[in-house]
Amino acid sequence: MDEEKTMLVSKALEEIRIAILEEDKLSEIFFEDFETDRNTGKIFLGIIENKVPSLEAFFVNIGLGKNGFLRYRDVLDDPNQYNVGDKILVQVRKDGGTRKGPQLSMQVSLPGKYLVYIPNSDDSIGISRKILQEKERTRLRQIAKKILMDDESIIFRTNSEGIDEKEVEIELKEMRKIYNSILQRFRSQKNPGVLYEESDFLEYILRERLDSKTKKIITDDRQIFRKLKKSLKGFELKPKVEYVRGDVFRIHNIYHQMEEIFTKKIELSGGGTITLDRAEALTAIDVDSAGNLEGKNIEETSFITNMEAAKEIARQLKLRNIGGMIVVDFIDMKDSSHKKTIINILKEETKKDKSKVTILGFTNMGLLEIIRKRTTQPLDTNVYSQCPLCHGTGKVIAPSLVHGRLIKELLSSTKEIKKEKIKVVEINAFHNLSGYLTPSLTEELEKKLNVKLEVSFNWQNPNSYNIKYKK
Numbered sequence: 111m112d113e114e115k116t117m118l119v120s121k122a123l124e125e126i127r128i129a130i131l132e133e134d135k136l137s138e139i140f141f142e143d144f145e146t147d148r149n150t151g152k153i154f155l156g157i158i159e160n161k162v163p164s165l166e167a168f169f170v171n172i173g174l175g176k177n178g179f180l181r182y183r184d185v186l187d188d189p190n191q192y193n194v195g196d197k198i199l200v201q202v203r204k205d206g207g208t209r210k211g212p213q214l215s216m217q218v219s220l221p222g223k224y225l226v227y228i229p230n231s232d233d234s235i236g237i238s239r240k241i242l243q244e245k246e247r248t249r250l251r252q253i254a255k256k257i258l259m260d261d262e263s264i265i266f267r268t269n270s271e272g273i274d275e276k277e278v279e280i281e282l283k284e285m286r287k288i289y290n291s292i293l294q295r296f297r298s299q300k301n302p303g304v305l306y307e308e309s310d311f312l313e314y315i316l317r318e319r320l321d322s323k324t325k326k327i328i329t330d331d332r333q334i335f336r337k338l339k340k341s342l343k344g345f346e347l348k349p350k351v352e353y354v355r356g357d358v359f360r361i362h363n364i365y366h367q368m369e370e371i372f373t374k375k376i377e378l379s380g381g382g383t384i385t386l387d388r389a390e391a392l393t394a395i396d397v398d399s400a401g402n403l404e405g406k407n408i409e410e411t412s413f414i415t416n417m418e419a420a421k422e423i424a425r426q427l428k429l430r431n432i433g434g435m436i437v438v439d440f441i442d443m444k445d446s447s448h449k450k451t452i453i454n455i456l457k458e459e460t461k462k463d464k465s466k467v468t469i470l471g472f473t474n475m476g477l478l479e480i481i482r483k484r485t486t487q488p489l490d491t492n493v494y495s496q497c498p499l500c501h502g503t504g505k506v507i508a509p510s511l512v513h514g515r516l517i518k519e520l521l522s523s524t525k526e527i528k529k530e531k532i533k534v535v536e537i538n539a540f541h542n543l544s545g546y547l548t549p550s551l552t553e554e555l556e557k558k559l560n561v562k563l564e565v566s567f568n569w570q571n572p573n574s575y576n577i578k579y580k581k
Contacts, residue, residue: 117319117349119312119329119338120359126334128315129364130324136367137462138319138429139489142311148486149174149202149212151221153292153306155299156180156200156214158192168192169211170200173302176211178202184215186230199296199305205486207390218292220285223317223345224270224278227285228263236265246271253278268321269346316341318464326350330358371429371489376422382415384422388488391434395423397441412441413448420452424459427467433484437477456480499571506572512539513546516575520555527559527579534562536578541567543575 115137118129126142156170159177168185169177180200182189192198204213220227226236235254237247250266253275258264264282292306299305308314312334327349329335335353342348359365370376375385385396397419399411423438443449453469456478460467463482470479500506516539527535539547544567552563569575 113323115321115324116362117324117327118358118362118364119327119331119334120357121329121331121334126311127359128312128319129359129362130319131362132323132462134362135425136364136371136429137425139364139368139371140311140315148205150205150486151202151308152304153199153201153218154178154214155296155302155305156198157302158194158196158198161192161194170198170214171302172200172202172212172214173304174212176206178206178212178214179210180214180216184217186216197296197300199292204484207487218289220288221267221317222281222285224267224273224281225285226265226267227282227289228265229286229289230261231263232261233263235263238266238268238270240268241266241271257282273346312337313341316345320345320347320349322347324349326352328352328354328358328362330354330356376426378415378418378422380415380418382419384419384426386426386430386432388432393432393434393436395436395438397439399441409444409448412443413445413451416440416443416448416452417455420455421459424456424463424467427460427480427482428463428465429489431465431484431486431488433465433482433488436480436482438480439477442476452478499573509540509542509546509572512573512575513543516543516547516577517555519577520559523579524559527561530579531581532561532579534564534580535559536580537563537565537575538569538578539565539567539575540569540572542572543567 113132116131116134118131120127120129128140129136130138154172156172156178158168158180159171160169162169166182166189168180168182168189170180172178178200180198184203185192198216199218200214200216201218202212203215206212217231218229235251235258237250241247241250250270254264254266256275257279270278288306295305316338324347327338329338329351330353332353335351338351342351354361374387375383377383381400383398383400385398387394387396397416399415419440426432427436440452443452449472453471456469460469460482466483468481470481472478497504516537520535520537526532537547547565552565556563
């Protein structure tokens with residue numbers, strides 16, 4: 111049985127936040143500030159700044175400060191016809207990271223409620239894999255053949271199931287109109303910059319996330335309530351819309367569930383745990399039975415824990431927006447049928463994910479490999495900034511090492527202290543050195559250096575300290 115979904119729409123000051131629940135459990139979360147900062151899907155006027163044949167790519171200035179990366183294979187026509195300084199129309203396919211610029215394509219596509227419109231394309235007609243009935247797929251193909259012009263393609267989205275030909279034609283005409291206005295701006299504009307972007311965050315989320323499983327939308331803002339009622343008139347799906355007083359996120363326990371998104375270790379209800387370690391392009395996940403005592407023997411206990419972990423891993427990948435290569439170290443299972451079951455659970459659970467997920471299978475070492483395609487940054491990179499002290503490692507220098515360095519610096523400055531007739535030395539250190547810079551050690555150093563030492567522990571950086579010499 112499919113899990114019912116509830117969409118929560120909350121407004122804090124001027125920012126809209128949207129949470130999607132599956133059976134009261136947080137499945138996805140979106141923040142207007144973060145979504146409007148993303149560039150995926152935006153169409154730009156770009157200027158080619160560099161052509162690198164060894165990489166088979168161009169570096170393109172699109173006005174973001176960091177050049178985009180355009181591969182030859184994502185260029186329309188022959189890459190050799192483009193040169194440095196040329197003006198080109200590009201769309202961001204994948205947001206950049208801290209070190210990389212965004213990934214670009216000259217193959218532009220425009221998403222609508224029912225269609226994805228692809229101009230300058232002679233590809234075959236695409237139909238969502240979630241539309242299963244062959245009769246319906248055939249009907250949609252026939253509609254497309256009637257209304258498509260040369261050099262354009264469309265992809266029928268899941269929402270298009272059962273739609274009549276007139277609705278398809280109306281949306282296609284609107285898409286053509288949008289694309290023509292983009293071309294007009296491209297011809298008249300000279301400098302790199304945005305030509306087209308999604309205008310409304312709420313409309314975008316409704317279009318991308320509203321499906322037949324969404325039975326209810328609840329909001330805590332009257333203006334949004336009225337807007338939802340109006341917007342949903344244009345959708346085939348008609349979930350129930352409710353207004354509630356107070357903070358809808360607090361009412362549905364979203365804040366507590368949000369805290370769990372960023373923890374390294376996740377407790378499973380059966381007693382097991384999963385631990386996530388994420389690098390830029392690789393995520394390692396470890397499954398542990400921990401306190402799980404279910405099962406008649408080790409094999410059965412492992413299998414029960416792994417089944418629960420598989421469902422939670424699929425949820426976490428979507429919720430945290432983790433992409434790239436994912437390697438899962440499940441608890442060892444000797445029974446091959448158990449491994450097949452785990453793979454099947456993951457395949458079934460990842461069908462709920464809008465991003466493409468590929469389950470590669472178990473390696474000879476017993477690790478399960480997964481690839482998840484992601485076009486925007488992981489959620490934690492938006493919510494958290496990198497620590498300026500540990501630079502993302504989660505570690506700081508051991509206090510004994512910092513203390514040793516401080517003492518060596520003091521003792522090596524003995525001649526200079528004497529020469530400059532220094533009378534007072536102020537030391538400010540992080541509080542974790544208080545157990546090292548004791549009164550007895552301070553007294554000993556004062557005798558060796560022949561100065562007055564004034565020690566405080568207000569320094570904010572555990573990896574360093576501050577020394578001031580006063581005459």
